[in-house]
Amino acid sequence: MPETGDHGASIELENLTKRYPGSAQPAVDNVSMQIKAGEVVVFVGPSGCGKSTTLKMINRLIEPTGGRIRIGGEDVTDMDPVKLRRKVGYAIQSAGLFPHMTVAQNIGIVPKMIGWSKPRIRERTEELLDLVGLDAAEFRGRYPRQLSGGQQQRVGVARALAADPPVLLMDEPFGAVDPITRDHLQDELIRLQYELHKTIVFVTHDFDEAIKIGDRIAVLRERSHIAQFDTPEAILTNPADDFVSGFVGAGAALKRLNLTRVRDVEITDCPTVTVDDPLQQIFNLLRTSGSNEILLLDRRRRPYKWLRRGDLMRARGSLARAGTLVQATVSLDATLRDALEAVLTDNAGRVVVTGRRGEYTGVVDMETLINSVHELLEADRLDAMEHQHELESLRASQTHAEQEGASGPAGVTGPGGER
Numbered sequence: 001m002p003e004t005g006d007h008g009a010s011i012e013l014e015n016l017t018k019r020y021p022g023s024a025q026p027a028v029d030n031v032s033m034q035i036k037a038g039e040v041v042v043f044v045g046p047s048g049c050g051k052s053t054t055l056k057m058i059n060r061l062i063e064p065t066g067g068r069i070r071i072g073g074e075d076v077t078d079m080d081p082v083k084l085r086r087k088v089g090y091a092i093q094s095a096g097l098f099p100h101m102t103v104a105q106n107i108g109i110v111p112k113m114i115g116w117s118k119p120r121i122r123e124r125t126e127e128l129l130d131l132v133g134l135d136a137a138e139f140r141g142r143y144p145r146q147l148s149g150g151q152q153q154r155v156g157v158a159r160a161l162a163a164d165p166p167v168l169l170m171d172e173p174f175g176a177v178d179p180i181t182r183d184h185l186q187d188e189l190i191r192l193q194y195e196l197h198k199t200i201v202f203v204t205h206d207f208d209e210a211i212k213i214g215d216r217i218a219v220l221r222e223r224s225h226i227a228q229f230d231t232p233e234a235i236l237t238n239p240a241d242d243f244v245s246g247f248v249g250a251g252a253a254l255k256r257l258n259l260t261r262v263r264d265v266e267i268t269d270c271p272t273v274t275v276d277d278p279l280q281q282i283f284n285l286l287r288t289s290g291s292n293e294i295l296l297l298d299r300r301r302r303p304y305k306w307l308r309r310g311d312l313m314r315a316r317g318s319l320a321r322a323g324t325l326v327q328a329t330v331s332l333d334a335t336l337r338d339a340l341e342a343v344l345t346d347n348a349g350r351v352v353v354t355g356r357r358g359e360y361t362g363v364v365d366m367e368t369l370i371n372s373v374h375e376l377l378e379a380d381r382l383d384a385m386e387h388q389h390e391l392e393s394l395r396a397s398q399t400h401a402e403q404e405g406a407s408g409p410a411g412v413t414g415p416g417g418e419r
């Protein structure tokens, strides 16, 4: 198990402002926001709206000109920035690795800075490489130029996590890699977060990425004014205004598929055999299982081929020539959108689900997917109606209170809270 040490800490921004010298307008104007411990909050918004500036004020790479920042309840606005950065990991686009340092040296920078012993740094480096899916023996001695873009990005994330900070800031970390690698890196971040429970603030241009990764999304407009700060479900089904709708874009129902993971839907079992099983046993299973196909697994229980009865007849005693290779698989952390894509491109309308090491876990088929999507959309619709109803009752009770000459209910500043 990876070290899960320091879980997330809450972050509170209070009237945070940045006015760059010589600029007429502030780049970030009076932003207040509460981020809960252990949640992933994504900032999305148009270019130049102040996402990066807001993010970099949290670790004071950019000094605020007004307002306060609290991490885990502690005011860090005036804390020594070097001390602060131990609490806050930081990963950026293109990884930002030092080219003259090896992977291990890059990851060890912060631990070394804060005086960890060499063996402890070495152990932590190995653990982190494993955590981000890189083989330590192969990668620790390489230089960044000897890595692919996706591998560099993984090392960047490992480096940001090195001293086990409760908070992780990520500034378009996957902006510079191709869409497939980007998808993998997103899946891995989700898996990592499942184990680590850090508080993550993530900046992106890409609303689909925000939906996939965020527990909550802050849609920002110019000067980092918050247009809506809510769960992806709420933003998709109930955008606060035209600006947010514009950002959500078309295809909300399809985007909704990005919000649910394969592990959340019903995974069925199919009959399986392994390459070491005798042919006769495979035949028998095909006959008795009631299924017209069975899945052949390799020695590490990874999906290998689909076998049908006719395939075995034609195979004449050897599995090498029999069956159809399993093309696509999806992991438990894959989104329903990925699963749908895989099922649609498979002529038998199903996809094999694999665990962390690629091992067979089950199967998801078209019918399960369609049912799940219908249930999800229906649940969203009910939630949106309930939310609407709550807002209306709140308004009615406020109007009533005003008519009675009393002030509104304590602490209620208006519908929508943080909007």
Ligand SMILES: Nc1ncnc2c1ncn2[C@@H]1O[C@H](COP(=O)(O)OP(=O)(O)OP(=O)(O)O)[C@@H](O)[C@H]1O
Pocket (backbone or CB within 6 Å): 020, 021, 023, 027, 045, 046, 047, 048, 049, 050, 051, 052, 053, 054, 205
């Ligand atoms: N060092 C600086 N000096 C002066 N103005 C700056 C500086 N850095 C950023 N700005 C301005 O502040 C505003 C916000 O910039 P910021 O980089 O935070 O936006 P962003 O939303 O992250 O943009 P993008 O998505 O394009 O990266 C922009 O108008 C930008 O021009």
